[in-house]
Amino acid sequence: MTTLITGAAGFIGMHVAAALLGRDEPVVGIDNFTPYYSLDLKRARVAHLETLYDELFTFIDVDFGDANALAHALSGRRVDRIVHLGAQPGVRYSLENPGAYIHSNVAGHVNILELARHREIEHLVYASSSSVYGMRADTPFRVADRADTPISLYAATKRSDELLSETYAHLFRIPQTGLRFFTVYGPWGRPDMAVWKFTEAVLQGRPIDVYNHGDMLRDFTFIDDIVNGVVLALDHPPEDNNREKPGGFTTPHRLYNIGNNRSEQLTALIHAIEEACGRKAEINLLPMQDGDVYQTSADIDDISRDLGFAPTTPIAVGIPAFVAWYREEWLGRQEADRREA
Incomplete structure (x- = not known):
């Protein structure tokens, strides 16, 4: 059974690919190396997979926002399941370049839905986001809560993806699972996110920018827990049985939160990074930045009940793991590159 993973050069995409490849399952990974953050990091992730898994892993450089290019790239290739993780990320960047979000997150999502439709894919798992909940005061966030007041374009595109997927599930009965991720971090993570930025600044002796004067809460979720949830979801597609599923749908489509089920003050994260460094x-x-939310907190009862998902990694364990990888692997790799140059 071959799985197509979009965003395979991305943080979560690389780790999900490694998990499936580790089960001796073929993976076709696609990415187009957008320069939103370090291309060296993205290429290093792909090289890591190619080195470890050789012939089981096929990588294709293609923009899934381009329907014709996607069809050409996958022509003749077997695809049984899809894990759609590719997207234009970032709340703040959506204020600067909205077109990138429409291209990748809306048009690109439709292209993947069309691929799933015409290939009769067994299951499409796609990435949504905790951002769809907007500026909620009541926590934890439940899948059953309304999600129609986004405060960023990024969040609006992710909620649009959920609605587009529901339309395709209704019309074409495509089994789908949307996953609302909550602040993912860990080795091979993203340089634009707080854990990486804070760690880098602390080790270099530079100040870190802390918004809302440090009064922010986030449900920080370690990458291993996220991967476990994605693979559990992938292996258990929703049934087309007209019964209501998480998200309120009676089609073969459901939504789940994937989080650590515990919100941490931003100051607690900073303290954990200080300790590890x-x-x-x-x-x-x-002050608070436009588009940011004050708090995120995941209610994971649905995915725990249905799939047995249970996060196991608190920041007291996850942050030292990230800092160790950053120091030993990433900084070591950069130093080796400088010597070769």
Whole structure:
């Protein structure tokens, strides 16, 4: 059984690919290396998979937002299941470049739905986001809660994806699972996210920008827990039985939160990074940024009940794991590259 993974050069995509490849399942990974963050990091992730899994892993450089290019790239290739993780990420960047979000997150999602439709895919698992909940005061966030007041274009595109998927599930009975991820971090993570940015700044002795004067809560979720949830979902597609599923749908389509089920103050994250780095952080307190939410908190009862999902990694364990990878693997790789140059 061959799985297509979009965003295979991305953080979550690389780890999900490794999990499936580790079960001796063929993976076709696609990505088009958008320069939103370090291309060296994206290429290193792909090289990591190619080195470890050789012939089981096929990588194709293609933009899934281009329907013709996608069809050409996958012509003649077997695809049984899809894990659609590719997207234009970032709440703040959506204020600067909205067109990138429409291209990748809306048009690109439709292209993947069309692929699933015409290939009669067994199951499409796709990435949504905790951002769809908007600026909610009541926590934890439940899948049954309304999600029609997004405060960023990024969140609006992710909610659009959920509605587009429901339409395709209704019309074409495509089994689908949408996963609302909550602040994912860990080795091979994203340089634009707080854990990486704070770690890098602390180790370099630079100040870190802390928004809303540090009064923010996030449900930080370690990558291993996220991968476990994605694979559990992939292996158990929803039934087309007219029964209501999480998200309120009676089609073969459901939505789940994947989080750590525990919100942490931003100051607690900073303290954990200080402890792991062995250095104090210099903090630059700033007001809340447009598009940001005050808190995120995942109610995971649905996915725990249906699939047995149970996160196991608190930040006291996950942050030292990330800092160790960053120091030993990433900084070591950069130093080796400088020597070769």
